[in-house]
Amino acid sequence: MVGNLLEILDWNISEYQDSVAIAESHRTITYGQLNKLSNGYLRVLKEWGVQEHDIVAIEMDRSIEAIAAMIAIWRAGGAYTVINKDYPDTRKQLMREILSVDFTIDESLYVLPASGEQPEKPVHRSSEHLSYVIFTSGTTSLPKAVGIPDRAVIRLLGEKRLGLSPGKTISHISQLEFDASIIEIWGGLLSGMTLALLTKTEVLNVYTVEHRINQGIDMMWITCSLFNFWVDKKPGMFKKLSHVIVGGEQLSLSHVKKALQYTKVINGYGPTENTVFTTLDVMEGDADEIRIGTPIHGTCTYVVNEQGECSNEGELYVSGLGLALGYINNPEKTEESFVKWNGMDVYRTGDLVRLDRTGKLEYIGRRDTQVKINGYRIDLQELEYTVKFLGVENCHAFVKDKKVYLAITSSYEKLADDLKKHLPMYMIPSKIVEVETLALTANGKMDTRALYEEHFVPKSVKLTNVISKYLDSSQLEVHSNLFEFGLDSVTVWEISRDINETFNADLSFFDIIQNPSVHEILNVLGEKKYAANHL
Structure with missing residues (x-):
């Protein structure tokens, strides 16, 4: 297989010029049109002075424009990182500082498609070229920036169990800062597929998702929690899918069995540090146990005991083409997790696994889910x-x-x-x-x-916290008269509005005037049983 992402992408653009690359609910774009739009973004990046190996931030929701911007960053020789636009400003700034980001593309940037199909001087990319950076939470408040090279993404294309092939449609429902978006976007576009892009609003409506599936989605990647939610609501919605890949958390066998009545379920396991998937397990109608399966193309797995030896049970180590370059600008954490073992470069996942008699891996848990109380x-x-x-x-x-x-x-x-x-x-x-x-x-x-x-927070505590924003509450108790703590007509309006937003209620001005204590307000909110038993 060719050595960098742009070569594969350009081949697909040439081969599927007039085929739909991305389909939103009300608009589509072909491979050729996507290429021209990305070159429009490239023109802007050059005007900004973006250089080879620069990391450019993208602050956008999933969209045609966001994907075009990613391609443009690659064409400029750089790598992208996605920063959720809804994050607090301090968090955004911290992420930029970790990566020394100087340039950000957001939704305020309006770009026209370029007239030319290719940039004048395409940059050279090797298989080790930094492709993108994804942040993962660390054990401290400082997030870790995982740097992924071209080779790690390319190796996903060789995994036959994923079913990536031209002419098919894969959903795109993941947040862009989450590594599931990688298999959706690049697994799709680098394979000549169509991406069916669903907005946040669409994803939360089971019937809208089913409608989009029925319009022609062949496969989906879904987090375990979202999969369980959809299965509980309407398991038959999956019946037109060839398969659904589920991951991110440990699967529920009961939910899998319900979905298996309608489609094939693939358990996809893998840390971000080994690029989306490390192992897969294809589950069909008679499945009666959850396994994370066997390694994907280009990846090797090892079960290592506390003595550092191969065993049937222990911590999972991984090696191969999927390994990240490490944590950007964090050599200490990189050295802790990306280590030499038996002469090989491996990543220590921190996940505990067991090798069953069929050669499949069973997920046991994480070392860090063990808490001391x-x-x-x-x-x-x-x-x-x-x-x-x-x-x-x-x-x-x-x-x-x-x-x-x-x-x-x-x-x-x-x-x-x-x-x-x-x-x-x-x-x-x-x-x-x-x-x-x-x-x-x-x-x-x-x-x-x-x-x-x-x-789990007692309603009395939640209500007291709301009221405390507006009154001198150092001595406030559930039976205290709020007028004794400074309640007046102005604060009554403010408190009633805040209570209604917090409890999804319809409390009036007079409800508080006539019931001026936490205890009485809880009763008005319909919490009499709660108040009697727990206050």
Whole structure:
């Protein structure tokens, strides 16, 4: 296979000039038109003075223009990084500083397609050329910038199980700063496929997603949490897909079985540091267990025990063409994770796995999901596994203020009692709450913070926090008269508005005037049962 991304892309542009490259709900663009638009962005980059090996930031939602900008950055000899435009300004600035970014393309930049099809002097790219940078969260507040070279993306194209081939359509639903977007965008465009781009609004509407699938999507990549959400709502929506690739978190067997009635499910596992996928497992109708499978094309895997020797159970090491160049401008973290082992360059994933009798890898958990509370070491994934073993379809365990909390999506009155039959007392959650759905982040992963604030923070605490914004609240208690703390007609309007936004309620000015305490307001909000039992 040729050595850099632009050579492959240019071949596809020439071969599929008039074929649709990207289809949004109300507009499409062909490969030829996309090329001209990207050269329009390239002209701007040259005017700005972008040089070879510069890293250029993109602050845009997924769109035709964002992808054209990425191609232009490659043509300029640079690499791109995506910064979510909704991030706080301090976070954006930190990311730019880590990468020494001087140039940013955002949605305010209007570009006309260039008349010429190719730039005058295309830059030379090698297989080791930095292609893009994706930020991952670190163990500190400082994010890690993972640098991915051309070769790592190209090696994905050789994996037959992904089903990437000309004439097919792959969905594009991932946030651009998430590495799932790589298999969608470049797995698609470098294979002569069409990208079916869905907006944030479309992705949240199951019926809109089904409509787009029925219009002609062949395959999708979906995070596990989003997959579970869709399966719970309408599993039949997948029936026209040849297959769906699910990853990002550990799969739920019950959800997989429901989806397998309509399509093939592929479990896609892999850290960002080894470029999207490390292993795959193709699951069909009779699947009765979850495995992360076997290595993809261009990747080797090793199960290493605590003594640093190959074993049937231990930490997963990976090597091969998918390895990142390391963490940009962070040599200390790079040396910790990208190491020499038995004379090879490997990445230590931090994931614990087991090799089964068929040669497939089984995911056990992460070293860093083991938390210590009151002197006891607790594995949150072991807790989640046990909950699912007992029949709960989906759940999420997390720690807050040295307490274990568990959210479940199935009704199970005696779950705590049954957990005590399988787990030691120190692993039993302090609080178990049944929720309709598990909150997701913009990247489609579990939103622990939102889950905690919505379902585990006592309503009295939430209400007190709202009121405290407007009154002198140092001595405020649930039965305190708010007029004694400075409540007046102006603050009543402000408090009622804030309460309505926080609790999705319809509290009036007079509701607060007539019920001037946290306790009474909770009753008005329909929380009488809660107030009686928990205040």
